[in-house]
Amino acid sequence: MEQLNELELLMEKSFWEEAELPAELFQKKVVASFPRTVLSTGMDNRYLVLAVNTVQNKEGNCEKRLVITASQSLENKELCILRNDWCSVPVEPGDIIHLEGDCTSDTWIIDKDFGYLILYPDMLISGTSIASSIRCMRRAVLSETFRSSDPATRQMLIGTVLHEVFQKAINNSFAPEKLQELAFQTIQEIRHLKEMYRLNLSQDEIKQEVEDYLPSFCKWAGDFMHKNTSTDFPQMQLSLAVEQQMDCSSVPIVMLPKIEEETQHLKQTHLEYFSLWCLMLTLESQSKDNKKNHQNIWLMPASEMEKSGSCIGNLIRMEHVKIVCDGQYLHNFQCKHGAIPVTNLMAGDRVIVSGEERSLFALSRGYVKEINMTTVTCLLDRNLSVLPESTLFRLDQEEKNCDIDTPLGNLSKLMENTFVSKKLRDLIIDFREPQFISYLSSVLPHDAKDTVACILKGLNKPQRQAMKKVLLSKDYTLIVGMPGTGKTTTICTLVRILYACGFSVLLTSYTHSAVDNILLKLAKFKIGFLRLGQIQKVHPAIQQFTEQEICRSKSIKSLALLEELYNSQLIVATTCMGINHPIFSRKIFDFCIVDEASQISQPICLGPLFFSRRFVLVGDHQQLPPLVLNREARALGMSESLFKRLEQNKSAVVQLTVQYRMNSKIMSLSNKLTYEGKLECGSDKVANAVINLRHFKDVKLELEFYADYSDNPWLMGVFEPNNPVCFLNTDKVPAPEQVEKGGVSNVTEAKLIVFLTSIFVKAGCSPSDIGIIAPYRQQLKIINDLLARSIGMVEVNTVDKYQGRDKSIVLVSFVRSNKDGTVGELLKDWRRLNVAITRAKHKLILLGCVPSLNCYPPLEKLLNHLNSEKLIIDLPSREHESLCHILGDFQRE
């Protein structure tokens, strides 16, 4: 009762004080720091701190009194009293806390004898970071931020190996012979061999040094194991040198000379580039972080999480655990109640395995190797067969690590005082004019001339120019690959030529699939290459060339064999994020080729460039730029790719203008909208190609019967093979959009699209030749649901996803249609529109509401052109309804 009064008193007091603080500010802090925290009581309690008061209690000691709540409405307040050392916890209003201990009459008492308070319970920080912050808070933060700045050393490798041997010995034996054996085993593991390669250390050296420590392991085991030694431990002296906390965030004066010294090789422009990108990357990672909700994995039961599709619960382990090697265990799981539920989990996804029981949280992590209706096969880093067979497991998709580490690492590397970084700074930040040599004869080895000439024969003129420019370059070349101009073939040919000349090549791209597309072509020419990266992400036909597969098949256990593998290859291929591989610490390539370069953000694109003398960026800045979520970062210029930035140096640019995809009518749209007439067809065959519909005559007859085909200009506009382009205006139908939380959609457009698709299929078009494109995911969902009833196999995807690919027939649903002139972001980008209209080879059908779309400048330009060509046709009122009947009639036959 006394406590209750105290609470009331405190609340009264503190709330009046609190009221003077702007409530908005408090709310902002809560939303910004803890966007997804669901307040609750019980085992996983999460309290919001409303007020903090430091008071003297009756004994004259200091205590902190927190007014806290676990209810979302912020009513039902409780009191938490922190005594003794707990008083120093820097808890503030707006913080989230977890409490352990007793709560009586809505009051928690946490003191030296009982209870715990955990500040920010859903934030994960490593033990190392905490420990290092004791000496210097700034250092701890910086080394968390710039993770790659701490280079690997011999001492670290020895330390890691010794730790591992020690851990193995704990489960095994500390007998000298056994330790010897374990040590020998450990230094043969591929990951340690890779580290030795990175550090240029010999296996014997490492073995010798590791062995020197083994006797002390024996001694330790003799002294401390299997004895009751609780009182025998030597007294350890703890001495802490704690850096004085600074009042302000600025740098201490004593540091200034050091900073000056470390940055004297940098110009002002370099420092500005560095801080701008740091800022943009930080903003962007905050936007990404806000979308994550990692705490669900420990706060939400599997049955709840399953609904999101990123979790599978109630799993039991089947059969034996197959030991692939140390640290890789193949597990089979099945659902206790039968089939695997509907899930987003796919082969290659990273997962965390926990027990359904809370005490078995995060037992192991690894990859999904295979998933089907009944079984999930996972490659895990721990062997779970030590647990009882009846253990129920859950599988959670690991939250994607929104990678700020790699770009920040690359950015700081760009600032280093090395030859490579200086050259890149000159070229990239200061726009130094790229240099070229004058004569091919000085780069072409004599014996390669015939081979190169022969390869060049198969190319068109701009492609040959591109090859020549690359060979002559001393710094970089930019290849603009307009839609359908055969970028992949061009890169493949370039690699063949460089290979023939004896140059070493690093081949990278943004996505795994783009890397593999080039390699699939390359494989036909018997060019040896090494594909780096997770084997599960690699195309099956390429997997035999991955490091993991080669090491397995050749059972590589010595450094000499590994070095042989790394040195025998001229071509190394990986994604531009996969540059942490040890091979890059020892090798310098003659050329680095970056595919999809216009879609990669600058600090990511930089990564592979550090390891080559010259580079080639291939892309098209008239297509989609790197995606940036954060509005502020976007406004600061974060979506400018390196390709776009360097494109102003025209002397380095070659344009591939001859395209083999679109017929001339389709091509002309993009020529009008973006390329100013530069695009041309590769041949008459390409220019005149039209769709071939085997059963078109029959379908036409039926349409004549049900819908007066020849009196219906819009049907002819859509279906006649000789009309490759057609815009259907839905204004009169009408077809209004729906705006929901999940995105924008348009059911009427979806129905029309599905009708048209089914007629094309009926007329003999293979569903895999048809592509349906919409700017919004929500629209894809609706179209997919409608299609599922009739035709599968038709690929429905966003504009962004269709970049780089094509289909014979493409139907585009523009979705936006409203009277109030509301305009979305997506269609404002003319590059997105350019991609959408350049995917079709033979037939392009555009569907949308003309008056609404005219509010978007890029679309207005396109529509004006289409209008002048008489390619816009109005759909009659309520047409989608009559079409449904027609479709019904068709299907009844």
Add this chain to the structure above:
DNA sequence: ACTCTGCTCAGAGGA
């Protein structure tokens, strides 16, 4: 106002 792909991890030692 809704578009997207990458990536072990934490702590191995030194100061």
